[in-house]
Amino acid sequence: xxxxxxxxxxxxxxxxxDAQRLADVxxxxxxxxxxxxxxxxxxxxxxxxxxxxxxTAGADLSRNTQDGCQTSLFVTEDARVFATNAxxxxxxxxxxxxGLGFQLxxxxxxxxxxxxxxxxxxxxxxLCDSHVPGTRPxxxxxxxxxxxxxxxxxxxxxxxxxxLVHAVEVTCGQLQPGVTEAAAAGEISHRLIRRTVQPxxxxxxxxxxxxxxxxxxxxxxxxxxxxxxxxxxxxxxLHAAVNRTVCFDEAPQELAAAHQKAALVHATGLHFTRxxxxxxxxxxxxxxxxxxxxxxxxxFLADQADLLGYRPSEHQFVPTSDLMLQPGMAVFWHxxxxxxxxxxxxxxxxxxxxxxxxxxxxxxxxVHVRGQEWRCCGILGLERDVSxxxxxxxxxxxxxxxxxxxxxxxxxxxxxxxxELDPAIVRMLRP
Numbered sequence: 525x526x527x528x529x530x531x532x533x534x535x536x537x538x539x540x541x542d543a544q545r546l547a548d549v550x551x552x553x554x555x556x557x558x559x560x561x562x563x564x565x566x567x568x569x570x571x572x573x574x575x576x577x578x579x580t581a582g583a584d585l586s587r588n589t590q591d592g593c594q595t596s597l598f599v600t601e602d603a604r605v606f607a608t609n610a611x612x613x614x615x616x617x618x619x620x621x622x623g624l625g626f627q628l629x630x631x632x633x634x635x636x637x638x639x640x641x642x643x644x645x646x647x648x649x650x651l652c653d654s655h656v657p658g659t660r661p662x663x664x665x666x667x668x669x670x671x672x673x674x675x676x677x678x679x680x681x682x683x684x685x686x687x688l689v690h691a692v693e694v695t696c697g698q699l700q701p702g703v704t705e706a707a708a709a710g711e712i713s714h715r716l717i718r719r720t721v722q723p724x725x726x727x728x729x730x731x732x733x734x735x736x737x738x739x740x741x742x743x744x745x746x747x748x749x750x751x752x753x754x755x756x757x758x759x760x761x762l763h764a765a766v767n768r769t770v771c772f773d774e775a776p777q778e779l780a781a782a783h784q785k786a787a788l789v790h791a792t793g794l795h796f797t798r799x800x801x802x803x804x805x806x807x808x809x810x811x812x813x814x815x816x817x818x819x820x821x822x823x824f825l826a827d828q829a830d831l832l833g834y835r836p837s838e839h840q841f842v843p844t845s846d847l848m849l850q851p852g853m854a855v856f857w858h859x860x861x862x863x864x865x866x867x868x869x870x871x872x873x874x875x876x877x878x879x880x881x882x883x884x885x886x887x888x889x890x891v892h893v894r895g896q897e898w899r900c901c902g903i904l905g906l907e908r909d910v911s912x913x914x915x916x917x918x919x920x921x922x923x924x925x926x927x928x929x930x931x932x933x934x935x936x937x938x939x940x941x942x943x944e945l946d947p948a949i950v951r952m953l954r955p
Contacts, residue, residue, distance in 0.1 A: 541623030545581040548676045549604075549624050552579050555669045556599050559651070559662070566648040568662065569641065570597040574834035575653050577761025578670040579604070582680070583620035584722075584761060593654070594637055598629075598644045607640045609633040670834055672852040677762060678871060681854060683939065684721065685764045685869055685880035688757045691715035693886060696753055696770040700909050705730050705742035708751065716757050720939050724763065724836050727754040732779070732863040738826035748772075750779060750903075752865050754858070756836045759939060763832045765856040766881040767867025768901060772908040782862035783903055784889065789813050789859040790866045791891035791898035793829060797855055799874045803829070803845030810859070811843070822861055829857045832869060854880070866901050 556568055556579070570576055571593045573586040585595055595608040595616070605627045608616060613630045631640050645658060652659035653666050673681065695711045705728040713723045729740045730747040750771035756763055769783065792813045796806045807828075814823050829841040832854040839847055841855075851873055858867035870877035876896070887902035 542581075544676050546624050548581040548674055549579065551674060552581075552669070553599065553604060557601050559665055559669065560601060563651055563660075563662070563665070564649070565651045565660065567598055567600045567645070567650045568666070569645065569650050569652040569654075569656060569659055570599065570666075571595075571652070571654040571656070572663070572666075574761065575666050575670070578834050580621050580624065580626075581676060582760030582762075583616070585616075585620070596637070596641055597626075598641075603627055605629055605644070607637070607644060609635070609637070667838065671831065671838060672850045673762075673833070673854060673871075674852075677760075678852065680760050681762050681764060681869075681871070682880060684757065684759045684762060685766075687716070687719050687721050687759070687939070688755060688764050688766055689881050689883055691719075691721075691757075692753060692755050692766055692768055693883060696751075696768050696904060697906070699747060699751065699770055699772075699906060701748055701772055702746045704744050704746050705751070706744055708747070708753065709742040712753075712755055716755075720759065722758045723755060724758050725754075725756040727752070729753075729863070734860070734865065735863050738860060738865075750775065750863075752863060754865065754867060756856075758836075761834045763834070763836045764854075764869045764880060765830075765832065765836070765858070765867065766869060767858055767865050768886065768904065769864065769866070770904040770906060772906050774905060775903045779863055780903065783864035783866065785817050785819065786859050786861040786864040786866050787889040787891055787900040787902075788817065789828075789861070790857055790868075790900050791893050793857045793859065794868070794870055794877055794898055795893040795896060797829070797849065797857070797870070797872060797877060799849055799851045799853075799872055801849050803839075803841040803847060803849070804843060807841060807843045807845070819861060823859070826860045826865075828859050829855055832856050868901065 560566070560568065570579060576585045576597055577583055579597060579599070595606065595612055598605045598607055604625060606616060607629045609632065610630050611633045613628055617626070617628060629640060629644070641656060645656070650659040651662035653663045691712050695708060695715065699708060708728045709726040712726055716723045726742060727740055728742040729752045730745055731749050734740050734752055750769065752767065752769050754765070754767040756765040771779065789810055793806060793810050796809050810828065811823060814820055827840055830837040831839040839845070849872055853872045854869055855872060856867060856869050858865060868879060868881045871880055882899070883901065887904055888899045889902045891898045891900055
């Protein structure tokens with residue numbers, strides 16, 4: 525029998541411990557130990573997929589809550605124990621958390637998960653992020669532990685943001701009149717999923733539909749003149765988000781004027797969102813921009829910013845938010861004025877935020893706030909092609925895009941790195 529690869533036998537694939545992930549997990553376990561000490565508790569029971577992804581440094585266990593919790597993580601001062609079923613345990617320990625110091629307690633898939641949890645918790649003082657009888661609620665303290673990102677999480681969020689921006693901008697650059705909102709959303713989803721990135725929320729609002737429906741998703745109507753596009757995506761449990769606006773030929777005057785005002789709000793929010801501030805303090809400055817430019821009630825129509833992390837909105841910015849912002853927090857600013865809705869994910873620093881969703885090809889609006897320049901996304905103008913408008917089909921990959929990507933802007937390197945080839949181990953395994 526041949527292998528179809530020039531008679532060369534396929535090499536076995538070997539699991540390699542990820543030292544960065546292990547260090548990240550140990551660091552977070554130290555945070556859990558401190559929480560146990562302060563709360564005078566013996567253990568923490570985790571069932572929320574956000575907390576599971578956080579403590580495991582990126583394992584996606586969201587599938588285990590579709591029909592009720594099937595996988596829990598029981599953490600004491602000395603141990604990290606997964607409680608799960610025999611169906612999920614193989615993937616969990618061979619792919620998701622290999623070599624990260626977790627232990628296993630399992631039962632058959634048809635045996636109740638609750639009985640396993642009851643056995644673990646019996647006789648112990650347990651904190652929990654869900655509503656398990658006999659435990660003490662700890663969802664808020666656990667959320668506080670995960671808001672400021674670690675160095676590994678920041679590196680991953682940068683990677684995720686590049687993939688997300690590429691998917692959204694290439695899709696927008698190939699839009700043509702007659703393409704439906706749903707088709708555009710599908711293209712973005714396709715570009716993300718083929719990179720093992722999960723689209724969480726996609727909005728494609730054609731021709732000002734989002735004036736009335738600020739949280740519109742997408743429908744079957746065709747895009748005639750312009751579209752506002754927004755996408756939130758997840759990888760390693762982390763979330764990033766970006767907004768872009770594209771039009772055919774020249775942007776309508778009212779859209780261009782609204783976008784300029786929205787960019788002023790956007791830049792103001794980005795400038796003053798920094799460590800040591802509260803969302804309430806930032807909000808006061810943003811609201812003054814709305815008032816200064818004659819739109820004092822506009823912010824009532826839609827939310828403005830969210831703290832991102834292991835949820836698409838860990839904390840929503842509202843006028844009374846008293847959360848103290850810290851370095852390493854990620855914020856998605858997405859103000860809207862009429863149909864305009866610029867949006868970018870930024871990483872908070874002490875003095876200035878880092879644009880995670882910055883583009884090298886998208887048109888810019890340069891806004892100065894207190895002497896600092898902020899490059900906000902502008903409106904991409906595309907040449908109208910009537911042949912597409914009549915057919916309603918999607919341009920093929922080799923047809924011209926409206927953006928000049930350097931060498932088609934190669935996508936970032938492989939994201940999935942759990943399985944690797946180790947030549948030394950491969951040689952040892954050979955007979």
